[in-house]
Amino acid sequence: MPLGDDDDCSLQTNMPIPGGPISPIDFIFCYNVNEFVFVDARTGEVVATLMPRIVSRADWTDRNATFSPFTRDVTRIVMHHTVTNPTAFDYELGEMTIAQIVRNMEIDHIRRMGWTALGYHFVIGYDGTIFEGRPMDVSGNHALLGRTYNRNPFTIGVALIGDFGPGNEPPSQAQLDSLFSLTSYILDRISTIDTIECHWDTYFGPWYSSVQDDLREKLR
Numbered sequence: 001m002p003l004g005d006d007d008d009c010s011l012q013t014n015m016p017i018p019g020g021p022i023s024p025i026d027f028i029f030c031y032n033v034n035e036f037v038f039v040d041a042r043t044g045e046v047v048a049t050l051m052p053r054i055v056s057r058a059d060w061t062d063r064n065a066t067f068s069p070f071t072r073d074v075t076r077i078v079m080h081h082t083v084t085n086p087t088a089f090d091y092e093l094g095e096m097t098i099a100q101i102v103r104n105m106e107i108d109h110i111r112r113m114g115w116t117a118l119g120y121h122f123v124i125g126y127d128g129t130i131f132e133g134r135p136m137d138v139s140g141n142h143a144l145l146g147r148t149y150n151r152n153p154f155t156i157g158v159a160l161i162g163d164f165g166p167g168n169e170p171p172s173q174a175q176l177d178s179l180f181s182l183t184s185y186i187l188d189r190i191s192t193i194d195t196i197e198c199h200w201d202t203y204f205g206p207w208y209s210s211v212q213d214d215l216r217e218k219l220r
Helices: 098-111 173-189 207-217
Strands: 008-015 025-031 036-040 046-049 076-081 088-090 095-097 122-124 130-132 155-160 195-198
Touching (some): 088 098, 095 098, 098 130, 130 173, 155 173
Parallel strands (some): 076 155, 076 195, 122 155
Antiparallel strands (some): 008 025, 025 036, 036 046, 088 095, 122 130
16 A cells, blocks of 8 residues: 555554454554555555544534434435535634535525535545535435435435536545545445435536546445
8 A cells, every 4th residue: 555645654563453353463553634544564465444534523513403314225325516615714713724615515505405404424625534414324415306306315425525517627636535435434334325426417527437437346
């Protein structure tokens, strides 16, 4: 596994790997913005991958929200882009932040759409940071097509922060890396998912075709 300058690693000795081999080994515990991994210190091989690093809902908002649990099997992941700026000004911090754009989106969804919270289950910032919008065991508000086709009761909604429609720049590599890590995380926990699709078939630019093929490989 190639490690970059942004990876934070530490050597752990004679310890068991979570979910890995029974016999303790020396390993390197690394994390970056995308995921936690355990690398065998002797071979350099990844021996375990844990959940991606996700900013929990409680860490970016103190707003209480009520949710409705899923009442049927979840069978799809629906991809979105937010068609927003990548950041917004946080008056408490006095700077532009990704978390503030997430908070602003939630306010918009509540005031304009009448929902109880952010409609997506997860959103991914330009730097790869993943924010939890809703727990994975509750229905979202993100995939209503017109008045006749409502996919919310059986889908997980994942949104990339930004505008990635035809003619625009594609998402950052950090966003795509986190998208792949998050997709694996979701599929590991919801075994009934058999489809990954975007909100509209022509929603994204040409970059999405190859990404979608790679994402669908994870279903096999």
